[in-house]
Amino acid sequence: MNLESLYQELILDHYKNPLHKGLVSPADASVHHVNPSCGDEVDLNLTIRDGEIQSVSWDGVGCSISQASTSVMSDLVQGRTVDEASQVIDAFMEVMQSKGSTTGDESLLGDAVAFAGVSKYPARIKCALLGWMAFKDALVQLGGYRAKDSGEAK
Amino acid sequence: MNLESLYQELILDHYKNPLHKGLVSPADASVHHVNPSCGDEVDLNLTIRDGEIQSVSWDGVGCSISQASTSVMSDLVQGRTVDEASQVIDAFMEVMQSKGSTTGDESLLGDAVAFAGVSKYPARIKCALLGWMAFKDALVQLGGYRAKDSGEAK
Amino acid sequence: MPLDVARIKKDFPILARTVRNEHPLVYLDSAATSQKPVAVMKAESDFYSQHNAAVHRGAHLLAEEATDAYEGAREAVARFIGAKSDEVIFTKSATESLNLLAYSWGNAPSNSRFHLAPGDVIVLSEAEHHANLIPWQELARRSGAILRWFGVDDEGRIDLSNIDSIIDSRTKIVAITHQSNVTGAITPLTSIVAAARSHNALIVLDACQSAPHFAIDVKELEVDFLAFSGHKMVGPTGIGILWGREELLAEMPPFLFGGSMVTAVTMEGASYAAPPKRFEAGVPNMAQAVGLHAAIDYLNAVGMGQIHEHEVALTEYALSGLSSIAGVGIVGPTEIKDRGGVLSFTVEGIHPHDVGQGLDDLGIAVRTGHHCAWPLMKRMGVVATTRASLYLYNEKSDVDALLLGIEKVQSFFGSKGIGR
C-alpha cells in the first residue's frame, strides 16, 4: 500500500493522542464548523490576551486527517501573536492549495508540513482544513485575523 | 421542385378561394383555436339543427395548408348528420397520423384526401388539423361529437 | 441464466481503465452515478452528427428527425415504466423532478386539488435523500403546511407502526423513497399506498435507486408520481424523469416558464399547453433524452429481471462477506429480503474517510460521507459511512476486491495502532 506518504506517523500520532482536545471555557470566541461533504464537526474555543493566543481548545468528531490537523494547528498557534498565527494559517492554506507542489516552510509550519501530502487528494483538503478554518473564523470574530494581501479575508 | 405532391392544385384552389369563410352569426357554438407553434388562428361558428350540421363558417389567418384544409372541411361536413361528421373527423385524423401510409377513404373524405401528403410532414399536420380541431371542439361543446372507439374523445 | 458480466464489462470503456498505482478500477459507486456503455455515447454523438435541431420548432427535415428522436425517447421511457407517453416529462435530474412538483403545487391556486393550506400535512420518511426532503420543507415553509415523517428501525427500515397517526385526513402528500440510497432498504409500499389512497393524498415515489435496478410498473405501484435520474441507469448526465398520472398532470400548474410550453402569450400573461409540453420550457435536453433511450434499450436487452437477479445474488454474497470481517458493521438490513445492492458499513475505529482513502489506494471506488441523507445518518447513530453499491457490471471479483481491501485497510491502520 502507498498510504504511508499520506498517513505519516506524525499524523497518526496526533490522531491517537490529540493535543488541546477538550473545550476550555470560558473563551472569547466559540465556533462550530462542519464539513458538509461528510458531516464531520469541530467546536473550537479561543482566548486572546494582549494580541497573543492564550488558549485554543477544541472538540469534535472526524477522520484521522481532520483530527490530527486540528491537533497540530492548536499546538502550533498556542502562545503566538495574532499576526504570526494569521501568517501560519495563510502558509498552511497555500500548501493545501498547492496540489503537492510545495511542502511548505517548516520553520513556520512545524509539524503541519506533514500534511503536504493531503494536498494531492482534493477531497481530503477540507478534512485537513476543518480545524484551521474554525480557528481562522474565531480569529476573525475577535477582529484578529490579518490577511496577507489586500487586507480582505478570503 | 418536389412540392407538387404536397401542394396539390385542389389545395391551392381552396387556399385562393376558400369556402364558407366569413363568420355566420348567430351560431350555437363559437370557438377560437390557435396553432401555438406559429400563431395561426381560426374562429369557427357552428349551428346544428335536428342532428344535422346546418352551418359551419369560419375566419382566420394561416398558411395555405391550414386555410385550404378548413375550407375543405367546412364544405365536407355541411348538411351531414352529427354522427357522419364525427366519422369524417376520425377518418381525417387517421390519415394525418399515418405518416403517409394511407390516403384515406375518398368516399368519406372527398376532397380532403388531397391532404394525405401532409402527413409526411409532422410540422404541418397541426396546420392541416387547425380547422378540424376547431370544428370538433364546437361539436363536443354541443354534445355532438361521438368518438369511434371507447366513447372517450381523445 | 446468469449475466455474462465479462461481456457486459466490455461495453463500458471506463471499466477497463486503471487508477491509482496502476490498479484496475473496481467501481462500486453506482448509487452515486452509474457508468455508461458505448451505445449511450454513440447515440448522443449520432444525434449531434446526423439529426441535431431544435425539436417542435422548425419546419425542416432535421427538426422533424430531432423531434422523432426526442419523442421516441419519451415513448421508450413510458414503456420502461408501464406508462403513457404523454405522462412522461423530461427534466434535468430527479432533483429537478421533485422540485418541479413542489413548485408546481406551490403555484396552485386555492381552488386546485394541489393547493396546500396551513395545517395540511406532507408525509416523508427519515430515510429520504435530501432531494426528496428539502423541496418539501420549503413548500411547507411557503404554504404553512406541516411535515410529518415515518421513523426507521435499527436496520434502516421504515417503521409503519404509527402509520395511522402519520397518514390521516389532513395528509395531502406522501413523498417517499422506493429504496434507500444509504441502507438499500426497500420501502413497504403497499400499506403506505393504501393509507394514502384512503385519505386521498397524492403519492410521490423517489425511484432513483429502484428504477435502474428492477422492473417497475407505475400501474402496479399505484403511486401518482415517480421521479428518477438517467445517470444512475447507465444513461447520460443531465436528464431526469418525472412521471405523473395523466389526469393529475392535466390539472397541474407549470413550473419553468418559457418557450414551447404556451398556447398564447401577450405582454400581460400567457396560457399554457397541455402536458408534457407544459412542463418542458425551452429547447430541451434532446441529446440526453436520446442517450437515455439508448440506455433503456441497453438495460432491456440485458433484461431488467436478469439484472435484478444478478444484483440479488451479488448483494447476498457481499452481505455475507462483510458480516464475516471482524469489526465491520453493516448499516442497513443484513438479510437480502427487501433490500437492494447498496451496502453501507462502518469499520471499527477507522473513520469512513480513511477507509475510503485506503480502498481508493487499491483502485476500489466507494463513497464515504452522509450520502445526502443526513437525518438518516443521525438516526443510525453514525456521522458517516463507507458505501459500496453494485450494478449489472459488477461481479464477485469486485466484491472480493472490496472485502480484501477492507482487510488491508484494517491491517494498515492496525499496524499503526488504529482500529483493530
Add this chain to the structure above:
Amino acid sequence: MPLDVARIKKDFPILARTVRNEHPLVYLDSAATSQKPVAVMKAESDFYSQHNAAVHRGAHLLAEEATDAYEGAREAVARFIGAKSDEVIFTKSATESLNLLAYSWGNAPSNSRFHLAPGDVIVLSEAEHHANLIPWQELARRSGAILRWFGVDDEGRIDLSNIDSIIDSRTKIVAITHQSNVTGAITPLTSIVAAARSHNALIVLDACQSAPHFAIDVKELEVDFLAFSGHKMVGPTGIGILWGREELLAEMPPFLFGGSMVTAVTMEGASYAAPPKRFEAGVPNMAQAVGLHAAIDYLNAVGMGQIHEHEVALTEYALSGLSSIAGVGIVGPTEIKDRGGVLSFTVEGIHPHDVGQGLDDLGIAVRTGHHCAWPLMKRMGVVATTRASLYLYNEKSDVDALLLGIEKVQSFFGSKGIGR
C-alpha cells in the same frame, strides 16, 4: 483574416449530410440551436469513457477527476465572459437560468434586497423571448409587482424615448435581451444600464443570442446577471449558464433544493452552501459542462473577434440580397449597424410556413413561426416570419442558396397564382 469556413465546416459532421431529395444541407437555423463540432462530442464521450463519477461526492480518483473536469468547465466559462469562477452557475438552459432568478427572488424574505413588494416594478421590453418574459409575469403575479416594458420601433429596435417613465424609483428589476432572436437588433444597453443603476435596480441580460456571436465581458457590460445556453454556441444540449455578481449571489436564496447545496440538514430544515454550489442541487450535468468547455475552446481557437467579423460581413451580404428580391420584406433593421445575423423576413402573399416548406424542399433549413416572441410579432404586425440565422460555419454560398431558394418558392407559388 477571413475565416476558413471550408475548414470549419469539416469539423461539423452534420453539415456534410444531405437532406430532402439528396440536397446538401444548408443550415440557417442556428438561432434555434447551433450544430456541434466533433471536439464537443469527443469531449463528452471521453468524459464518460475515462472520468465519469459524481462530482464533489466521492473520495476516489474518478470523483476527483470528474470534479476537476466540471470545475475546469466553470473556469472556462468564467474566462469566456470575464467573470470569476464562483460567479458561474450551471443550469440546464437559459430558460432555467432566468427562472432560477425569478424563483430565487420570489423566495427572498421581506428584509432581502431581492424581495418584491406589491407595486414594485419589473421592466422588460416588447422584444423579449418568452423565456425572459413569462417567468417575470409569474413573479409579478406571485409578488404583486407590476410589469412595464419598453416598446420597439418599426425596425424592432427598443424605443428609449420614454425611459425616464419606464425605469424609475419603483423599478427593482430590468430584464432585457441583448440581441433579439427575431429581428437581430442589438439592445442599446448603455442608457438602460445607467438608468437602472441610478435607481438601484438589478439588471438581468438575456445573452442567448449575443454570447455565442461576439466577445462579452460582464465587467464592461455592467449588468448584474447574464443568462445563456450552451446549445446555441456549438455546445451540448442540456446546459445553460447563469452568471451573477459575487456579492449578489452571496445573498440570494436557493432555487432547486437537494443534495450538494447544503451545509447541514435535519428533518425540520436545512442551511445552504455558498454559491455556486447553493444553486446546483443534485448530481449536475457534468458531461454537458465538459462538452461546453470544449465548445468554448473551439470558439476561442477560431476567435470570437473573427467570428463576429465574419458574421457581420455575411449578414450585410444577406441583407442586401434579401432587399433586392421583390416582395421580400425584412422584419428588423435593414442596416448592419447594431444588429446580428438573425434575419426575419416575409414574402408577399406566401405564408411563412409555405416559404419554409419550399426552402426545406431545397435542403435549406430555416425557422418559421413566432420564434417564441409572440408580443414582438404582434408589434411588428405579422403573425409569423421566416427566419434565417447565421453562424461561423455559414458562408456566402449558404446565403446564395437562400436567396435563390426564395425566388424558386416565389415562382412555384406564383405559377399557381399565389404571391407575386
